[in-house]
Amino acid sequence: MLDQHDCGIWLVRPDSEALALVLQQRLGGAIYRPWLIKDEQPVAQKQQFAEAYRRHPQWIVIAASGIAVRFLDGLPQDKHSDPAVVVLDEAGRFAVSLLAGHEGGANRLAYRVANVTGAMPIVTTATEALKPLVVGIGCRKGASVEQITAAVKLALSERQLNEVREMATIDLKADEPGLLAFCEQNDLPLRVLASSAVAARPWVTKASDWVQQIVGLPGVCEPCALIANPRGKLIVPKTALNGVAVAVVEDMGWHV
Structure with a gap:
């Protein structure tokens, strides 16, 4: 069980609320709902994520992978210190280990997310893929x-x-x-x-x-x-x- 300091669960849209609550119930973590801040637009949400990025060693981002990549632009620095990031689509079909697969534990987090949601874990690091x-x-x-x-x-x-x-x-x-x-x-x-x-x-x-x-x-x-x-x-x-x-x-x- 992850506590709120271990993992952040970032929701891009309120449509993901039910999925996030299931993850929080089974895995723990802190849920972020950026739309609750008045007058925030997508560009501002990216800035919110950047400010929160180093608060947790692991992140579950419920969004399209393209959105997650744009949010991460300019943030990663080193594979030994970057937070792990797993991207989960809003339908709960794919849990993608996107960043810090080995060192940060994103590969294992992808399996944990998949086991909770029924998603397919996607791990592309060569060590596992081969x-x-x-x-x-x-x-x-x-x-x-x-x-x-x-x-x-x-x-x-x-x-x-x-x-x-x-x-x-x-x-x-x-x-x-x-x-x-x-x-x-x-x-x-x-x-x-x-x-x-x-x-x-x-x-x-x-x-x-x-x-x-x-x-x-x-x-x-x-x-x-x-x-x-x-x-x-x-x-x-x-x-x-x-x-x-x-x-x-x-x-x-x-x-x-």
Whole structure:
């Protein structure tokens, strides 16, 4: 949970109020409503943002990316000290890590925003973009970090954890301590998908009666990995170990 000093949530228009309140409720932060100042025009709002820019180490700007870029004009100085900036469109579809992705934590903030809103996290830093693997995971309640580590390593086989771009699971498993600890220990973002989204795309090599009974889905790890990496190929179907199920999808890349 971020406090008001950690993160600023900048609304360009009052239409974003409901979205901002959801973010504040789940993530914390201070909401800025620049239109409440009388007679302010867009140029003046840009000046307001410039004055507030250094108040927080992280920003969520709910606006078009073009607006955010214009607001930032002349403000960034150094990647080691600039605040992180994530841009979220007003429909809550895309959470873009725009500035200070690594050093400022914008990449991770983009995932946190995406997990709250159902948006797609957009990370363009080369370190993440060049990692080809997405690991889908499902687990029994209370699975330990050791159990999760063993299952992931089994599924990866000779592939390495440093090839993994993100972990993906359903909302019912978003707060599993073992899974969160695994992601923290291995510096991996966790992509959380709505169960309804997974239900709409039930790609599984073999449905599980147990998973269907417990969570109402034919499978978790395979569809999560495929949804998170839509141009990928399932290279490791569901592999289960000690109550943890893992699937691996490899991004096939862009080709002419």
